[in-house]
Structures are given as structure tokens and as C-alpha cells.
Amino acid sequence: MTMTETRTALPERSRRAGSAKTSPVRDLLALTERPEVISFAGGLPAAELFDLDGIRSSYDEVLQSPTVLQYSTSEGNPLLREEIARQYAAAGLPTDPASLLVTTGSQQALGLLSTALLDPGDTILVEEPCYLAALQTFALAGARVIGVPYLGDHLDLDALESLAREHSPKFLYTVPTFQNPTGRTHGIEARKRMANAARRHGFRIIEDEPYRQLRYSGDELPSIATFAPEHVLSLGSLSKVIAPGLRIGWIRMTADVRDAVTIAKQAADLHTSTIDQAAAAHYLTSGRAPSALERIRTAYSDRRDAMLAALPSALPSGSTWNRPDGGMFVWARLPEGMDASAALPGAIAHDVAYVPGAPFFAGAADERALRLSFTTYSPDRIRTGLSRLGAAWDAPGSVKG
Amino acid sequence: MTMTETRTALPERSRRAGSAKTSPVRDLLALTERPEVISFAGGLPAAELFDLDGIRSSYDEVLQSPTVLQYSTSEGNPLLREEIARQYAAAGLPTDPASLLVTTGSQQALGLLSTALLDPGDTILVEEPCYLAALQTFALAGARVIGVPYLGDHLDLDALESLAREHSPKFLYTVPTFQNPTGRTHGIEARKRMANAARRHGFRIIEDEPYRQLRYSGDELPSIATFAPEHVLSLGSLSKVIAPGLRIGWIRMTADVRDAVTIAKQAADLHTSTIDQAAAAHYLTSGRAPSALERIRTAYSDRRDAMLAALPSALPSGSTWNRPDGGMFVWARLPEGMDASAALPGAIAHDVAYVPGAPFFAGAADERALRLSFTTYSPDRIRTGLSRLGAAWDAPGSVKG
Structure with missing residues (x-):
């Protein structure tokens, strides 16, 4: 029963297990759990809207x-x-x-x-x-x-x-x-x-x-x-x-x-x-689902609009982004020469977070891309978060590529 | 959009999917769903004992x-x-x-x-x-x-x-x-x-x-x-x-x-x-779990005892079985020359069922083996089921191997 009796090494884990990594999004979320951080990094629905x-x-x-x-x-x-x-x-x-x-x-x-x-x-x-x-x-x-x-x-x-x-x-x-x-x-x-x-x-x-x-x-x-x-x-x-x-x-x-x-x-x-x-x-089949969904849609629609309205002053000049008709995410692209992963620590230092786009690519990544979720916060909080993000790009320690 | 446009066949399913079969136990359960059947084939806990x-x-x-x-x-x-x-x-x-x-x-x-x-x-x-x-x-x-x-x-x-x-x-x-x-x-x-x-x-x-x-x-x-x-x-x-x-x-x-x-x-x-x-x-952590488990244990223990007491007259002479200290199953073996799968239709004709042991073997199967679950029924119902099983072996149409 003592360790000295061990003669043979344990078998290796499977090769396929070695081929998958833990989700960088998941690891990142751990970093942004401080309550003062406004995180656009997650992909969570808004819990207060659940019926x-x-x-x-x-x-x-x-x-x-x-x-x-x-x-x-x-x-x-x-x-x-x-x-x-x-x-x-x-x-x-x-x-x-x-x-x-x-x-x-x-x-x-x-x-x-x-x-x-x-x-x-x-x-x-x-x-x-x-x-x-x-x-x-x-x-x-x-x-x-x-x-x-x-x-x-x-x-x-x-x-x-x-x-x-x-x-x-x-x-x-x-x-x-x-x-x-x-x-x-x-x-x-x-x-x-x-x-x-x-x-x-x-x-x-x-x-x-x-x-x-x-x-x-x-x-x-x-x-x-x-x-x-x-x-x-x-x-x-x-x-x-x-x-x-x-x-x-x-x-x-x-x-x-x-x-x-x-x-x-x-x-x-x-x-x-x-x-x-x-x-x-x-x-x-209770009849409650349609109105609950409508409440979610109305809230998310307002939140999307708040994000889209605030993005011009939140992202560096020359950035681009889309205007989705639904869902939970806006996809943005920083200007030529910038790197969304490199810039993230600067954002987190300003108590705001997003997800760099790179991990979502199977092949060569677009290092300028990033994902912003608009579902979690009220329009006011979204504006606050994006205003922090706007301040992050020019701050000392931020990386402009 | 019409079918004639289809030029190329669909890809085959994976080879590994072809290597697994649907569970014979599962297919069998479908056969024994008639309410008059007393089925010792399942592996279900007794729902009336849930807290x-x-x-x-x-x-x-x-x-x-x-x-x-x-x-x-x-x-x-x-x-x-x-x-x-x-x-x-x-x-x-x-x-x-x-x-x-x-x-x-x-x-x-x-x-x-x-x-x-x-x-x-x-x-x-x-x-x-x-x-x-x-x-x-x-x-x-x-x-x-x-x-x-x-x-x-x-x-x-x-x-x-x-x-x-x-x-x-x-x-x-x-x-x-x-x-x-x-x-x-x-x-x-x-x-x-x-x-x-x-x-x-x-x-x-x-x-x-x-x-x-x-x-x-x-x-x-x-x-x-x-x-x-x-x-x-x-x-x-x-x-x-x-x-x-x-x-x-x-x-x-x-x-x-x-x-x-x-x-x-x-x-x-x-x-x-x-x-x-x-x-x-x-x-x-509510404090209710131990007494609920004790109720399950007491009931299953009585059911196991009822099954073990009735098995001598339920299985053909020369059969053997074990006396487990717990769990849900008794494992039995029919006499030399008999086949539990072949005998099953005869049992089902008598409104009683068990699972043949063969599917549980990775290699060569013991065709004489069968599994009996004792958890689902009251002791009385177990005795009734096993008395039906006893009658099945000698009935016309039963297979003695």
C-alpha cells in the first residue's frame, strides 16, 4: 500500500484529450469575476429575465x-x-x-x-x-x-x-x-x-x-x-x-x-x-412561454441598441463592427496593426472585459477581432462599461499594437 | 429542391456507430410493457419508494x-x-x-x-x-x-x-x-x-x-x-x-x-x-435522505428474501443461483442443455419475464444464465411472478434446450 510498491507508471491519458484545450473564454471568465468588472466577455443570458x-x-x-x-x-x-x-x-x-x-x-x-x-x-x-x-x-x-x-x-x-x-x-x-x-x-x-x-x-x-x-x-x-x-x-x-x-x-x-x-x-x-x-x-404548454420570451427580446433589443449607440466612442477610431438583427453578440474589428488579445489586460485594468476573437478560429486567427455580449447588463451599465473601454485604449499600459 | 437534383449519396454513418447495437434489454422491455406481465427483466428502482x-x-x-x-x-x-x-x-x-x-x-x-x-x-x-x-x-x-x-x-x-x-x-x-x-x-x-x-x-x-x-x-x-x-x-x-x-x-x-x-x-x-x-x-443536506434510503433498503431486502424463497420452485430442477447481500439482482443458471434466451418467449407467454444473461458478455456468452431483478414488485407480486415462471418451463411451447 505504500508508494514504494509502485512498479509501473500509470497509462498516459488519451491523445485526443491532449488535442483539446480548456476553453480560453472559461479561463478568462475567472479573471473577470471581480464584481466591479463590467464583462462583455461572457455569453450568459440575463438571469433577472428568467420566468x-x-x-x-x-x-x-x-x-x-x-x-x-x-x-x-x-x-x-x-x-x-x-x-x-x-x-x-x-x-x-x-x-x-x-x-x-x-x-x-x-x-x-x-x-x-x-x-x-x-x-x-x-x-x-x-x-x-x-x-x-x-x-x-x-x-x-x-x-x-x-x-x-x-x-x-x-x-x-x-x-x-x-x-x-x-x-x-x-x-x-x-x-x-x-x-x-x-x-x-x-x-x-x-x-x-x-x-x-x-x-x-x-x-x-x-x-x-x-x-x-x-x-x-x-x-x-x-x-x-x-x-x-x-x-x-x-x-x-x-x-x-x-x-x-x-x-x-x-x-x-x-x-x-x-x-x-x-x-x-x-x-x-x-x-x-x-x-x-x-x-x-x-x-x-402552460401559455407563459410567449410573454416571457417577449420580455427577453424587448430587453435584449434595448441592450443591443445601447451597445451599438455607444460603440463609436468605445472603440479606437478605424474600428468596424456589425449590427446584428438578434442574438447576443456584436463582432468588432480593431484598426490595422492592433491586437485584441494584447489589448485585453488594458481593458481589464479599467474594469471592463471582452473576448478576443482569436480562439474562435480553427485556422489562422484574425487578431484584430473581438466579441462583445450585450445581454447581461442594463443599457446604463452597458454605456458605463463601454465608456470605460473607450478610456482603456489611450491609458498608459494599453497596447496599441 | 426536388429529389432528382440529388447527385451524390449521403455520407455513411461512422464505423463506430455501426459497432454498437441498441440494447437488447431495451428492446425486450418494449415487449413486456403489457400491464399483465410481471417483469423481472428491468433494472428500475421502485418508484413508490421515492421520497x-x-x-x-x-x-x-x-x-x-x-x-x-x-x-x-x-x-x-x-x-x-x-x-x-x-x-x-x-x-x-x-x-x-x-x-x-x-x-x-x-x-x-x-x-x-x-x-x-x-x-x-x-x-x-x-x-x-x-x-x-x-x-x-x-x-x-x-x-x-x-x-x-x-x-x-x-x-x-x-x-x-x-x-x-x-x-x-x-x-x-x-x-x-x-x-x-x-x-x-x-x-x-x-x-x-x-x-x-x-x-x-x-x-x-x-x-x-x-x-x-x-x-x-x-x-x-x-x-x-x-x-x-x-x-x-x-x-x-x-x-x-x-x-x-x-x-x-x-x-x-x-x-x-x-x-x-x-x-x-x-x-x-x-x-x-x-x-x-x-x-x-x-x-x-436536508436530513431526509437517510430515512428515505432506509425505507428503500428495508423494502428491497424483503423483496430479495421473497425472491430467494420462491426460486427453488420457480426454476427448473438443477438450476443454481446466488444470494446477494444487496443491490437489485439475482443471477441464475439453468441446468445443462438449457438456453435462457430460447426459453424467454415461453415465459412471456405466461406473463412473466427475465433478462437472458448472454448480452452481458463481451466474449463467449453463458447461454444458461439469466438475470432477475427483485426491486420493482411487492413480495406477493414476486411470488405470483415466480409461480408463473415455474409453470412456464413445463408448458407446451416452452423450450428446454
């Missing part, structure tokens, strides 16, 4: 029966899947509840689809930049990840076609609406071309739609699945429209992957919390 | 604050981890809360450890027979799975040593106490020898302990981690002692795997439900 009373009352209702404490099926709660199917149909995408599988947040959907679709060494395409935790999941699956670049605010669809021709990817992963990190949205023509490319070159599309319902201006756009129903797997989540703590997401599966995804789900965690699923189904 | 009022009250308490609806850390709720650490320490295994990571059921722990420790093609050892959903997870990770046989009711520890020497496995997976499917328990000398073998041959041990607290007779045994603290990763779960619907499990990690497991958890689902974790922490 706490309505959600508590749904938990109380479903916890009248012991069946919500029992094991359940891997596919998920039937009422919840019916309601999600109804919402898809209302948005123009007819959906069989049997094609839906409930996941433990939509993050889990990425892992299940990696298991069902990828063997180590397989190639996939992602938008460049891309949602960070997706890159991490694909790295752990041993995927070869190739970024499809943007031309300005639009995905380079010619590059998509030629990369698809050259690499025969298993799938393209996209967040088509109010993307994380850029807030960008693919227009209807881009969606059609992406769908056509998938059909022509024989790859799938995973469209991840956590932000679709967070629209503050402009018209709703059809799901890419509308244009290539057999090629598109759609992901959804309640994290941004009800609350993330429930960890409820889902996959809208094509028929040919149902078995493989269900097996992956069984192996991953048997099923998602029976209680959370039942409470989510109860809440979604 | 529904206590659990509902914990959810109500924690849902007073919106923080339980927010995103959380990948490692898990600090209060929950402190309470689990306290319970380990009380059972003789000093534990730092920081070494604990909360998982979405202990099933998820198997996937996270596969990601952190295994690359495709790596060899691991399992008990033969083994928990089915573990076999499935290891298959999806591309592991080469080798079974360590039992000699009667005891794991063949000489075989363990020679297999370890020959194959340099990354780990041995074991359910040391009241195993699923066999109900078997490794005694203290076996635990010491397993720990010594791990140290001498340089492999890890994953000890999965969902049933440890379901003891009805005999003395508590120390965790294998006690004898090889640097080599053993211990898994636990609230599924059998509180309720499975919460999907709360955990990994007690050694220091050298913490980073890799935390990254795997982030990629898997970011974190386990904030609400379920907070409610579990509240419930475990």
Missing part, C-alpha cells in the same frame, strides 16, 4: 407524480417532443415528433452527432470563426476541422463549394442565425446555396439554432432543412429562450441517422433528466 | 433563486461535491471536493473517462459478464474489450494478472459491489489483489458503485481506491439511493486526469442541470 415563478410552478406541478423521478426513454419526453415539433411546423418546417431526440443541452447534440457520424481522421467544415465549444467537441472526436472563411459578413460560398469538392467532408457545422461569436446571419440565398452544395457534393449540414428566436429586427428566415430535408440535421435549445440551467436541447434527425444517434444518446447518459424534461414540457 | 414530497420540497426551495436557472461550472455544484466528499470520508475514503466532478448520471462518467483515457484500438478489461451500457460506451470509443472471467462467484484474479501482463490494458472496469448483472461482490482480499495488480502492471481501475448503499446483509467493504489511491477512479450515483430521474452521478478523479476529464465534460454537455444539482445538494 422564475412560472418555471418553479411547472416543477411543482410535474413533481406531483413519482414517474418524473424514474428512468425514461433515450429519445425523450413525448409531450416535449410534440411541442417542439409543433413549433417547427409553425415556423414552416413540418416535423414528426419521432424525428426529435432530446439532448442534455444542444452542446450534447454535437457530441452525439460526432459519435454517430465521425470516425477519427474524418474531415468536417466549420464557419471561420466558429462556436468554440463545437471546435472542442470535434477535436475530441478526432476530426480534421477545416474552416470556411467569411468575405466580410458573408460566408464565402465559392470557398465552401471548392473545399467540399476537395475534402469530401462528412458535414458542415453552421450557426446560421445570429452566430456565436459573430452575430452574423446567413440570408435566404446563402441558405439555398448551402443546401444545394450539400446535395451536390453529398455532405450533411448541422444547423445549430440556439438564437433563432432572439430576433429584434428583420424578417424570420427559413431553416436550411427546408431546402435539403434529407441532408440537414437541425439543433435547438431552450437555454436562450427559457433558461440554460435546465440543459434541454434537441436534434431534429433525418431518418437515416436515428438509430445511430439514439445509440449514442444511450451510451452518453441514458437520457436527459426526466424532471427537467417534464417541467420544460409543462412550461412550454 | 417524492421531500424531493419536491427541495426543488421548490432551490427555485427561489434565478441562479439555479443559469449556466454553471463544468465541475458541478460546490455544495453537492462537498456533501459527496463528506460521505466518502465517512466511509473511510478521505476525499477532496475538488477531486469530484458531477456527471449526468454515472453512465456519462463512462463516456467522459473513455474520452479522457482511450484512443481507438486501446485495450481495456471488464468483468465477464459486465454492465451492458458500459460495454456499449466502450465499443463507441473504439476500445478493444477483453473479459476477465469468473470462477464461480469470484473473479479469476490469476486471469486478471495474466491478461494485464499480456495486453497492457488502459483500465479495468468493475462494479465491485452487488454487480449488474450478477449481484456479485468482490471481497476484501479480492479488492486488495485487484489494487496490487493495477499498481504492479500499471493499469487504472474504474470502480463503478451505484449499488454500494443498497446493502441488506453482511458488512460494508472498503473502496478499491483505499488500496491504490493513485490508480483508482471511483464512480457514484444518486439513481439508486434517491431517484434516477435527476441524472446525478459523479467521478472521484485522481489528480492526473482532472484536466482531461473536465475538458471531456465541457465538450459533452457543458455541465449537468444546475437545477437538479442544486436540488440534490439541498435534499442530501
Whole structure:
């Protein structure tokens, strides 16, 4: 039992575990936890907008029966899947509840689809930049990840076609609406071309739609699945429209992957919390969800406007940024020669934070880019934070590149 | 948009997805859902024994604050981890809360450890027979799975040593106490020898302990981690002692795997439900848990006794079975020449069911073996079910091998 008895070294951890890093965003958040810091770095919904009373009352209702404490099926709660199917149909995408599988947040959907679709060494395409935790999941699956670049605010669809021709990817992963990190949205023509490319070159599309319902201006756009129903797997989540703590997401599966995804789900965690699923189904059908979502949309819209109005005096002259129609993020670019990572400590010294864009790139990073979240604070607090940011660029110790 | 435009076939699903099958137990359960069937096939805890009022009250308490609806850390709720650490320490295994990571059921722990420790093609050892959903997870990770046989009711520890020497496995997976499917328990000398073998041959041990607290007779045994603290990763779960619907499990990690497991958890689902974790922490520290567990233990103990008393007249003459000190299962063996899978339809025709043992084997199966769960029904109902089973063997249409 003493240490001297140890003869043989412990086995190494897996190579794939070594290929993934802890999220720099996560490490950064630790730095900005001081209460005086106004952090635009996070990606959290605003907790004060959650319908706490309505959600508590749904938990109380479903916890009248012991069946919500029992094991359940891997596919998920039937009422919840019916309601999600109804919402898809209302948005123009007819959906069989049997094609839906409930996941433990939509993050889990990425892992299940990696298991069902990828063997180590397989190639996939992602938008460049891309949602960070997706890159991490694909790295752990041993995927070869190739970024499809943007031309300005639009995905380079010619590059998509030629990369698809050259690499025969298993799938393209996209967040088509109010993307994380850029807030960008693919227009209807881009969606059609992406769908056509998938059909022509024989790859799938995973469209991840956590932000679709967070629209503050402009018209709703059809799901890419509308244009290539057999090629598109759609992901959804309640994290941004009800609350993330429930960890409820889902996959809208094509028929040919149902078995493989269900097996992956069984192996991953048997099923998602029976209680959370039942409470989510109860809440979604309680009639309270639309007004709660409207309250969130109104508040976020005001916050986006406050950020966009204050950005001209908050970023160095020559900076550029977009004006997203929804979601949680603005994507900005510092002037030529500046580096967003190098400038961050200067900002934090002024009690304000953002996320540098670099970690969101699978390939060569745009060092000038940064992401600002506008959801967490009131318009006043956003103005205060951005005014601090404006002061940070000229202060001693700040880095101008 | 029409189907004739499709030029290229969809990509195949992954090879690893093809290597895993849906659980035969799961498919079988569908067959036995008729209410008149008394099914000893399942592995479900008894829902009527859950402390529904206590659990509902914990959810109500924690849902007073919106923080339980927010995103959380990948490692898990600090209060929950402190309470689990306290319970380990009380059972003789000093534990730092920081070494604990909360998982979405202990099933998820198997996937996270596969990601952190295994690359495709790596060899691991399992008990033969083994928990089915573990076999499935290891298959999806591309592991080469080798079974360590039992000699009667005891794991063949000489075989363990020679297999370890020959194959340099990354780990041995074991359910040391009241195993699923066999109900078997490794005694203290076996635990010491397993720990010594791990140290001498340089492999890890994953000890999965969902049933440890379901003891009805005999003395508590120390965790294998006690004898090889640097080599053993211990898994636990609230599924059998509180309720499975919460999907709360955990990994007690050694220091050298913490980073890799935390990254795997982030990629898997970011974190386990904030609400379920907070409610579990509240419930475990509410003072209600010990009496609820005692009620479960008393009921299961009576049910086990009822099953053991009725088995002599329920199984064909020449059958053998064990008498587990706890857990949920009795493992039986039909006489020479009989086949438990072939006989099952005859049992189901008599409105009673069991699980054939064959699917639980990684290698060559024992076709005579079967698993009987004693937790779901009252003693009276168990006697009725086993009397039906007794009648099934002699009925026309039954298969005697």
C-alpha cells in the first residue's frame, strides 16, 4: 500500500484529450469575476429575465407524480417532443415528433452527432470563426476541422463549394442565425446555396439554432432543412429562450441517422433528466412561454441598441463592427496593426472585459477581432462599461499594437 | 429542391456507430410493457419508494433563486461535491471536493473517462459478464474489450494478472459491489489483489458503485481506491439511493486526469442541470435522505428474501443461483442443455419475464444464465411472478434446450 510498491507508471491519458484545450473564454471568465468588472466577455443570458415563478410552478406541478423521478426513454419526453415539433411546423418546417431526440443541452447534440457520424481522421467544415465549444467537441472526436472563411459578413460560398469538392467532408457545422461569436446571419440565398452544395457534393449540414428566436429586427428566415430535408440535421435549445440551467436541447434527425444517434444518446447518459424534461414540457404548454420570451427580446433589443449607440466612442477610431438583427453578440474589428488579445489586460485594468476573437478560429486567427455580449447588463451599465473601454485604449499600459 | 437534383449519396454513418447495437434489454422491455406481465427483466428502482414530497420540497426551495436557472461550472455544484466528499470520508475514503466532478448520471462518467483515457484500438478489461451500457460506451470509443472471467462467484484474479501482463490494458472496469448483472461482490482480499495488480502492471481501475448503499446483509467493504489511491477512479450515483430521474452521478478523479476529464465534460454537455444539482445538494443536506434510503433498503431486502424463497420452485430442477447481500439482482443458471434466451418467449407467454444473461458478455456468452431483478414488485407480486415462471418451463411451447 505504500508508494514504494509502485512498479509501473500509470497509462498516459488519451491523445485526443491532449488535442483539446480548456476553453480560453472559461479561463478568462475567472479573471473577470471581480464584481466591479463590467464583462462583455461572457455569453450568459440575463438571469433577472428568467420566468422564475412560472418555471418553479411547472416543477411543482410535474413533481406531483413519482414517474418524473424514474428512468425514461433515450429519445425523450413525448409531450416535449410534440411541442417542439409543433413549433417547427409553425415556423414552416413540418416535423414528426419521432424525428426529435432530446439532448442534455444542444452542446450534447454535437457530441452525439460526432459519435454517430465521425470516425477519427474524418474531415468536417466549420464557419471561420466558429462556436468554440463545437471546435472542442470535434477535436475530441478526432476530426480534421477545416474552416470556411467569411468575405466580410458573408460566408464565402465559392470557398465552401471548392473545399467540399476537395475534402469530401462528412458535414458542415453552421450557426446560421445570429452566430456565436459573430452575430452574423446567413440570408435566404446563402441558405439555398448551402443546401444545394450539400446535395451536390453529398455532405450533411448541422444547423445549430440556439438564437433563432432572439430576433429584434428583420424578417424570420427559413431553416436550411427546408431546402435539403434529407441532408440537414437541425439543433435547438431552450437555454436562450427559457433558461440554460435546465440543459434541454434537441436534434431534429433525418431518418437515416436515428438509430445511430439514439445509440449514442444511450451510451452518453441514458437520457436527459426526466424532471427537467417534464417541467420544460409543462412550461412550454402552460401559455407563459410567449410573454416571457417577449420580455427577453424587448430587453435584449434595448441592450443591443445601447451597445451599438455607444460603440463609436468605445472603440479606437478605424474600428468596424456589425449590427446584428438578434442574438447576443456584436463582432468588432480593431484598426490595422492592433491586437485584441494584447489589448485585453488594458481593458481589464479599467474594469471592463471582452473576448478576443482569436480562439474562435480553427485556422489562422484574425487578431484584430473581438466579441462583445450585450445581454447581461442594463443599457446604463452597458454605456458605463463601454465608456470605460473607450478610456482603456489611450491609458498608459494599453497596447496599441 | 426536388429529389432528382440529388447527385451524390449521403455520407455513411461512422464505423463506430455501426459497432454498437441498441440494447437488447431495451428492446425486450418494449415487449413486456403489457400491464399483465410481471417483469423481472428491468433494472428500475421502485418508484413508490421515492421520497417524492421531500424531493419536491427541495426543488421548490432551490427555485427561489434565478441562479439555479443559469449556466454553471463544468465541475458541478460546490455544495453537492462537498456533501459527496463528506460521505466518502465517512466511509473511510478521505476525499477532496475538488477531486469530484458531477456527471449526468454515472453512465456519462463512462463516456467522459473513455474520452479522457482511450484512443481507438486501446485495450481495456471488464468483468465477464459486465454492465451492458458500459460495454456499449466502450465499443463507441473504439476500445478493444477483453473479459476477465469468473470462477464461480469470484473473479479469476490469476486471469486478471495474466491478461494485464499480456495486453497492457488502459483500465479495468468493475462494479465491485452487488454487480449488474450478477449481484456479485468482490471481497476484501479480492479488492486488495485487484489494487496490487493495477499498481504492479500499471493499469487504472474504474470502480463503478451505484449499488454500494443498497446493502441488506453482511458488512460494508472498503473502496478499491483505499488500496491504490493513485490508480483508482471511483464512480457514484444518486439513481439508486434517491431517484434516477435527476441524472446525478459523479467521478472521484485522481489528480492526473482532472484536466482531461473536465475538458471531456465541457465538450459533452457543458455541465449537468444546475437545477437538479442544486436540488440534490439541498435534499442530501436536508436530513431526509437517510430515512428515505432506509425505507428503500428495508423494502428491497424483503423483496430479495421473497425472491430467494420462491426460486427453488420457480426454476427448473438443477438450476443454481446466488444470494446477494444487496443491490437489485439475482443471477441464475439453468441446468445443462438449457438456453435462457430460447426459453424467454415461453415465459412471456405466461406473463412473466427475465433478462437472458448472454448480452452481458463481451466474449463467449453463458447461454444458461439469466438475470432477475427483485426491486420493482411487492413480495406477493414476486411470488405470483415466480409461480408463473415455474409453470412456464413445463408448458407446451416452452423450450428446454
